[in-house]
Amino acid sequence: MKRGIPIACVVTDIRLPDIDGLKLLKVIKSLYPDLPVFVISGYGDEITEEIVRKEKGDGFLPKPFMVDDLVALMEKSKKPARETRPDRELGLEIQKEKRSVSSYAFVTMDDRHLFENVYRKLYFMDKVLYCDAVIGDWQVVLLMQSNSRKDLHDFVENSLMNIEGIVTVELLDIVEPLLSEEAKNVVQMVEDSLQEEGWRRGEKRPNALSCYVLLEIEEEFFESIYKQLYFMEDVVHCDVTHGRYGFVLLVQAPTFDLIKKRVAHISRNIEGVLKARELRIMNLFEM
Structure with missing residues (x-):
């Protein structure tokens, strides 16, 4: 997309090196709701397929499969073409997309609570792009994204701090570098x-x-x-x-x-x- 070539669709496995494929589906659909996303997996079942539908995925295909199966799934899920909008309207939409803001949240937890349960809850929360367990003064680092700073700060105060087991959250807002x-x-x-x-x-x-x-x-x-x-x-x-x-x-x-x-x-x-x-x-x- 950086080179001006639009992406027609996304095909993702559930098991990826850096992020869960279902989490990636949620992130893509939150940023590009009209972009078709298809999920494949050798470990999926009916529950997985239901999760894909719930997250507005355009189709799920269990492995192994033939290329023709994937093509058929894509054809089946095709949506009617949307009405073409003026360039100015598209430009305004792109500007809105660029207004999204990001912040890091550094989380400490109560040792009495099961780390795995809290981690999994954080991992699948809305607004959380990345959730990394770390060794140091904090136990988890989150990279979060939303439409405004206030929304992210409210999310920390009203959602993260209400999770049982979380003790503190330190927020660092990501800003544009002011360069000559x-x-x-x-x-x-x-x-x-x-x-x-x-x-x-x-x-x-x-x-x-x-x-x-x-x-x-x-x-x-x-x-x-x-x-x-x-x-x-x-x-x-x-x-x-x-x-x-x-x-x-x-x-x-x-x-x-x-x-x-x-x-x-x-x-x-x-x-x-x-x-x-x-x-x-x-x-x-x-x-």
């Missing part, structure tokens, strides 16, 4: 160059270990820090946040020792970085 025109041009030039080579920044790496890194910084060095972090090797995501920490990074590498070395390099060699806090992500996908 020169810095924007540098970022864009490097981005374009990397895309020409077939490499896309922000892609998660299969079989890699992951770690959140929270950085306390001196504000006067913000732009310099951002330019160094944004294209740094092993830094998959570099989010600017408002609050106690100026950056939240997602760092990936084959081993946690390599991640630790990367974090040490950031702390020692980038001027303006005051403190780095690591939160190793545990793989609970199969729990």
